Amino acid sequence: MLEVRHLAVNYRGVSAVDDVSFRLEPGQIVGVIGPNGAGKSTMVKAILGLIPCESGVIKFRNGSLKQHLAQVAYVPQRSQIDWDYPITVQNVVMMSRTRHTGWFRSHSRQSQEIVRTALERVGMWELRKRQIGELSGGQQQRVFLGRSLAQQAELFFFDEPFVGVDKKTEAIIFEVFNELKLQGKTLLVVGHDLGETSRRYDRFLLLNKTIIADGSRSEVITAKNIQEAYGDGVFLLQREII
Ligand SMILES: Nc1ncnc2c1ncn2[C@@H]1O[C@H](COP(=O)(O)OP(=O)(O)OP(=O)(O)O)[C@@H](O)[C@H]1O
Ligand SMILES: [Mg+2]
Structure with missing residues (x-):
């Protein structure tokens, strides 16, 4: 589905991501973990072409990812995100349909239906007329999840979707992730959680500038790997979990 080969990103000559290679298969929820500043967000943005990369090849279904961006959703x-930007919940989600309808055509009835279904799925239809700046953190996260659903993509990137969300929103997000997985979609989810919820992922990439480990939960979340990625202090904290 997606193949990343030898990806490297520098910011003003300083390396942030180096020699990152991995493949994603359909129907998988893949977690990307690693300490603050490890280059997780940078890696995702470089894959999507939002920032320039020093080197690397990104392939999507044997073509280049750039040709298939309509099939890629990114949260x-x-x-x-600029939360002061004056836009309603409904319009944030409607924007994901622009590629399908074009800016200058009125949004089709079908798109309006898709937006409604997506907002209902994440429990945000009632608040559709609200400005995004007037929502709680968990509600904001659900709006952007709804937006990615309305895009009807094949490949999904979520950068820390669980930050600042309560258990209810967390449950909704995981339910939606599972539905997407069952539809054969591919999900790459950046997170920090090495605890109980990590069982919901099919596979992990442990990143600290480069890939330290890639595999199942038990293969990746080991004392040795965590120590290598996070340093000594965290090893002690994570011991209970492992
Ligand atoms: N626009 C930028 N200009 C210069 N350096 C940057 C820029 N964005 C990120 N960096 C640096 O690149 C490195 C990787 O940052 P990145 O945001 O990708 O890490 P991260 O793993 O997503 O961290 P976090 O868990 O805190 O979100 C860090 O050292 C950061 O300071
Ligand atoms: Mg980040």
């Missing part, structure tokens, strides 16, 4: 880290 950025919350801190990277």
Whole structure:
């Protein structure tokens, strides 16, 4: 589905991501974990072509990913969204349909139906007329999840979707992830959780500038790997979990 080969990204000559290679298969929920500053967001943005990369090849179904961006949904880290931007919940989700309908044509009835279904699925239809800046953190996260659903993509990137959300929103997000997985979609989810919810992922990539481990939960979340990625202090904290 997606193949990343030898991806490297520098910011003003300083390396942030180096020699990252992996493949994603359909119907998988893949977690990307690693400490703050490990390059998780940078890696995702470089794969999507939102920032330039030093080197690397990104392939999607044997073509280049750039040719298939309509099939890729991206939910950025919350801190990277301008929450003061004056736009309603409904219009945020409707924007994901632009590629299908074009800016200058009125949104088709079908798109309006898709937007409604997506907002209902994440429990945000009632608040559709609200400005996005007037929502709680969990509600904001659900709106962007709804937006990715309305895009009807094949490949999904979520950057820290669980930050600042309560258990109810977390449950909704995981339910939606599972539905997408069962539809054969591919999900790459950046997160920090090594605890109980990590069981919901099919596979993990442990990143600290480069890939330290790639595999199942038990293969990746080991004391040795965590120590290598996070340093000594965290090893002690994670011991209970492992
Ligand atoms: N626009 C930028 N200009 C310069 N350096 C940057 C920029 N964005 C990120 N960096 C640096 O690149 C490195 C990787 O940052 P990145 O945001 O990708 O990490 P992350 O793994 O997503 O961290 P977090 O868990 O805190 O979200 C960090 O050292 C960061 O300071
Ligand atoms: Mg990040």
